[in-house]
Amino acid sequence: MTRPLEGRSAIVTGGASGLGECIAHRLASEGAVVAVADVDEPGAQLVAASIVKAGDDAEPMMVDVTQEGEVAAMVDAVVERTGSLDILVCSAAVEVRASLEDTSDGDWQRVLDVNLKGPFLCLKHGIPAMVRAGGGSAILLGSVLGAIGSPGYAAYCASKGALVNLAKQAAIEHAPDHVRVNVVSPSASETGLFIRVAESTDDPEGIKAMVAERTPMGRLATAQDVHNAVLFLASDESAYVSGAVLPLDGGMAARRV
Numbered sequence: 292m293t294r295p296l297e298g299r300s301a302i303v304t305g306g307a308s309g310l311g312e313c314i315a316h317r318l319a320s321e322g323a324v325v326a327v328a329d330v331d332e333p334g335a336q337l338v339a340a341s342i343v344k345a346g347d348d349a350e351p352m353m354v355d356v357t358q359e360g361e362v363a364a365m366v367d368a369v370v371e372r373t374g375s376l377d378i379l380v381c382s383a384a385v386e387v388r389a390s391l392e393d394t395s396d397g398d399w400q401r402v403l404d405v406n407l408k409g410p411f412l413c414l415k416h417g418i419p420a421m422v423r424a425g426g427g428s429a430i431l432l433g434s435v436l437g438a439i440g441s442p443g444y445a446a447y448c449a450s451k452g453a454l455v456n457l458a459k460q461a462a463i464e465h466a467p468d469h470v471r472v473n474v475v476s477p478s479a480s481e482t483g484l485f486i487r488v489a490e491s492t493d494d495p496e497g498i499k500a501m502v503a504e505r506t507p508m509g510r511l512a513t514a515q516d517v518h519n520a521v522l523f524l525a526s527d528e529s530a531y532v533s534g535a536v537l538p539l540d541g542g543m544a545a546r547r548v
């Protein structure tokens with residue numbers, strides 16, 4: 292049976308860890324050739340090697356998404372290797388836990404640079420390559436904190452909120468080019484950023500249980516919840532979906548907004 296992404300070329304930024312790693316594995320297992328792009332070069336090498344070991348196709352790529360020259364070179368290298376760019380997943384992000392008053396100028400800038408400027412540069416250089424390929428799909432990893440506020444995440448909430456409107460703007464601008472741009476917005480997940488924060492506390496299980504309890508569905512998001520949604524948006528099953536924000540939050544934002 293033909294796999295849904297057979298013959299397509301994908302970039303996953305932040306692919307060395309967490310949700311990005313799981314997404315890279317899933318897209319590759321569905322037939323895509325995946326560039327595992329991350330500032331963490333050894334991490335990207337490990338993920339790409341494990342995809343190849345599983346019989347699929349991936350290549351590690353060292354890139355800092357805040358550096359325009361590196362992002363442009365990443366897109367060029369992918370197009371040179373595979374002939375096209377069809378799928379762009381922007382998962383790279385950083386999180387600083389600080390209230391508005393406690394957020395330093397440097398932390399604000401770092402979060403906005405990685406979480407907002409990074410996807411901007413990836414779209415800026417990735418979309419023209421998709422246009423040359425006849426179209427494509429960009430999927431940005433947002434957050435439930437792009438729809439609601441949360442004490443202690445001033446810069447992160449701002450970056451994820453702005454990401455939504457960047458995606459909508461890009462979706463409209465490039466709809467005639469057959470390039471779709473969408474956002475998936477997870478709440479706390481069993482993989483990646485949230486779990487590392489929970490595990491750095493004295494009571495990881497208590498924190499996870501508390502967050503799960505506050506979620507209408509009563510559980511955390513799983514990596515599978517996220518990569519299923521990314522696969523849908525990457526594939527032709529979502530051919531008429533663009534400029535959308537898909538909440539993956541067990542009903543959390545619906546309850547609070």
Ligand SMILES: NC(=O)c1ccc[n+]([C@@H]2O[C@H](COP(=O)([O-])OP(=O)(O)OC[C@H]3O[C@@H](n4cnc5c(N)ncnc54)[C@H](O)[C@@H]3O)[C@@H](O)[C@H]2O)c1
Nearest residue numbers: 305308309310330355356383384432434479480483484485
């Ligand atoms: N895990 C969660 O609970 C959760 C919840 C909501 C939203 N998200 C979002 O999902 C995405 C993935 O999060 P995660 O939990 O997998 O995070 P993670 O920290 O596990 O992975 C992030 C990756 O981004 C890379 N990265 C950081 N700065 C970079 C840069 N300048 N250039 C290139 N790569 C860089 C890191 O090296 C890391 O490999 C993020 O956009 C995050 O905001 C995660």
